Amino acid sequence: TKPRKNTVPEFQFDDYMVKKAKTVNKALDEAIPLQKPIIIHEAMRYSLLAGGKRVRPVLCLAACELVGGDEALAIPMACAVEMIHTMSLIHDDLPCMDNDDLRRGKPTNHKVFGEETAVLAGDALLALAFKHVAARTSNVASGRVVKAIAELATAVGSEGLVAGQIVDIYSEGKDVTLKDLEYIHVHKTSVLLEAAVVCGAVMGGGNVIDVERVRKYARYIGLLFQVVDDILDVTKSSEELGKTAGKDLATDKATYPKLMGLSRAKKFAAELVGRAVEELSYFDAARAAPLYHLANYIAYRSN
């Protein structure tokens, strides 16, 4: 099929994000009642409901609607993706990993609940994510649910997030090439964004061609997300110079601006958003508007 003309209809993106994030927050709140043992459910809820932009679950819902599905079909999956993202942040912040004290503007999970509970809260969120999709998805053919679960599991395990984290850990203090950096980012960040989009489209009833098209879109925005994160590290650091040495400048962590220079990194980000949006031109422009604006939001966000 020929790409459609890429006209972008008027769209209130801020309202859209607020509305979708509200839906996701309500569903997440209901997914984890404060039951016994209270402490573990409290720890799970603490990080899961601590804010966050909710980019991944909103992408999941937007992809479901892009292919003509009702948002309700993908809500359990959107929650599962956010549960997995949150558990990866809890584990990433642990003293044996990044040893961070703050996350989403609040003390990290292990700072509040202790290391043992933080590890278990992460484990429990991971298990709940898969249970939630399997048990709560309704009106989707079971073959689609199984396909989406396999996609999500691949994005989490030793071919996904875990692969990115382990390679990142073993790269510390070594000379990292642009190729190594891309491997780390693709696995630590892009794979989950990709799974969010692909699983949303699968739950929404998308055909194979449409699913593979949104996958391509997701790959570009996944990489874009990290390039922009790296750029923000530098630009925020320079804004804060004089007060404190910024994160990126203070560590020997490899970043896109460090490896290619700030202006080339910005150019690369602009190229990625262009390529992502190009993939949307095959879809109905009104239905694709949320994903179009999400790509731009990721590219030009300020935090």
Ligand code: GRG
């Ligand atoms: C998944 C089993 C399993 C283990 C975890 C620790 C680990 C393995 C992976 C680390 C993954 C990680 C922390 C990647 C960084 C991803 C990233 C870009 C986070 C920031 O995402 P935002 O900006 O954050 O969407 P908010 O707070 O807005 O949700």
